[in-house]
Amino acid sequence: MDKTQASPFRSLAVRNFRLFAAGQVVSVAGTWMMVVSQDWLVLDMTGDSATALGTLTALQFTPVLLLTLYGGRLADRYDKRLLLTVANLASGALALGLAVLVLAGDVRLWHLYLFAVGLGTVNAFEVPARMAFVAELVGPDLLPNASALSAAYFSAARVAGPAVSGLLISAAGTGPVMLLNAASYLAAVAGLRMMRPGDMVRAEPAGRASGVLDGLRYVRTRPDLVVPLALLAVIGLLGFNFQLTLPLLAKTVFHTDATAFGLLTTAFAAGSLFAAFATTARRGRPAARTVTGSALAFGVLETAVGFAPGYLSAAVLLCLTGFATMYFAQAVNHRIQLGSDPRFRGRVMALYALILQGLTPLGALLVGWLMARHGARSGLWAGGTASLTAALVVLLAPRLRRGSRSTAPDTAAPAPVSGRR
Template identity: 65%
Template sequence: MRGMLAGTFQSLTIRNFRLFAAGQLVSVAGTWMMVVAQDWLVLSLTGDSGTALGVVTALQFAPLLLLTLYAGGLADRHDKRRLLMAVNLLAGVLALALAALVLTGQPRLWHIYLFALGLGTVNAVEVPTRMSFVSELVGAELLPNASALSAAYFNSARVVGPAIAGLLVARLGPGWVMLLNAASYLATVGALRLMRPGELLRGGPGRAGAGVAHGIRHLLSRRDLLLPMVLVAVTGLFGFNFQVTLPLLAKTVFHADADAFGLLTACFGAGSLVAAFATTLRRGRPAFGLVVVAAAVFGGLECLAGLAPGYAAAAVLLTLTGFGSIYFAQAANHHIQLGTDPAYRGRVMALYTLVFQGTTPFGALLVGRLSEDLGARSGLVVGGACCLLAAAVVLVPHRRQRGSPNQPRSAPVSSSPSGAHAT
């Protein structure tokens, strides 16, 4: 048991990663508090409009679609630690501005639209930079463990943040929750400042000629990477729209208040947290078959959550759906990242971010409109069904590939510190 616990938390023996995880835990909890407050405010301003909620989500994720590949190049060319400090400070300023608008006057829907677009622009730089920065903190050998622990603190915050936010929104209003979110960004900035730069496992400077096009060509030449990337794209587009589906399910189906909505979101986060800890012991690259099965199980659970007959059943099924969502996301992430040539890893992970989160604006608009026309349950049921179908479809070329005598071999995973940094 002691050995298992030591293996689970092995990355936390590295001081820089401990600081990073602590700062992120506080900041991400603030972000999830903000999500609850923002979504509740949007529904209150618009008479429970699923379309308006979809627009907010689309604006928040659209910059990822447009800017992530460029941001991946920025992360390869510049100091990731300093870049993360800058974007977190900017996000804090944006959150403070919105909190001030809500606390001092009548908030308007366009205020929230502008904030969502601004925060999305910041996140387009922050997400690929943060993902590639983890390898500088721990190196390639501990990358699966650190990635799983990152998912664990993210989902710990997803449990704590919404539960607290539900209580605060009901008693103090959304403005104070937004103010706390603005302050939470200081935790990440402080943690980054306290790190020892000399202990970071950095590679050499990025090559000017190694641009985004080279990363795309590398991905297209590797079917063992391309098929899971297609599965990630479809699942991200249709299945991961919980920022739209959960508030609509809580308010329009179960007629819940802010406390109960926060609890549903916390249940989803609790399942995600268990899945994150379940993957911390992974040391090698998961098989593609595991990625496909995880996608199918997640899709099935999402369908069942959409059909839940009551609030209690929905809470249980959303807990299981949360487990399935993170187990799939971690399996896909590790399969792609650990199968990529280290020289292309930064750009491939930028593409991963693009297809996983960059498709969210389209999915949010589709699911928001579908939920408004056919009811909140339809967003979950249709999203889960699309994930099931995608899992079945990608198995066909995968089986052909396995049966081919000229099947390409996966790229080796470098265990050296220099291999952890994408050039």
């Protein structure tokens, strides 16, 4: 067997993807540094107001809810490399403007809110284009590997970015961190512009008459796409609320400090990173049972975290839950992306991004209300059991339908005739 084909890093042999990955590593690390510095600045300006922080998050995700499907339409109609270049330049300009205000000491809370809306708007168009662009860089055979590597560097940046940001904020303040984030977008732009367009595997662009509704109609006619997306919707809404459940678990259940909370988050992120590398071995479209099985495992593990008797057991279970989280998300990603007509891929991936990123903040309101009344563990129990139930419904529904058909009376069959032979 060709060692290159067996390598978990085989997609990096493609020059265009190598350039893309290098730029994204720098840019994503900068983004996570920005998230930490932005949240820290909001809390510092408002006296640790959870309401202000929640408002900031809501403002950043609202454009994703409203505009992502239109972003997918643009990704199907226009050159994705150009769209990504413009999006990264716009994000860099927004970050630079905010950094200048912070460094000058003129920043106000409404500036941060405005930046959140602007960045969310850019993300609504950047995310579907970026997801669909990976297929053009490497082709369908290497897509699972390239997508898994993308998830791996995202998880690595999620671990390293906040750690570096914390050190820089302590040493120099939030302004320089935001300035570094603005510069990090230039790495993504440089990688995009250095690519060879002739090496890309481009699909025929969708016509002007093909819009958002056409993409939704296409998905509706494909049960093999509808089922994993529906499963993702339930789990994304109720199960993927760890940014809310973990701080409360650490502080109100185990009564730990910020450092110990950080270790819980790191355990979860480490599990996600292991799963991303594990899925680099995938060579084709995952089966439906892979999606359902990983959802089932996620539901069991999240519920188990809610029952963890102590801090150490919670950390171990969170590492396993992080693995199941990433494995499930990647299985859904690969199943719908490899099963979609390339002409609709941008809109299909926009729907995936909308469900994954748009529903979680809405679910956080429900889970937060539940935890306020019944404690931090209840949020994990609710998310885990809802995910487990959804997976069981998907798993058992075909068998129940087959069973009902087999036991139904056959009205067309002749009635038995009594008598002698």
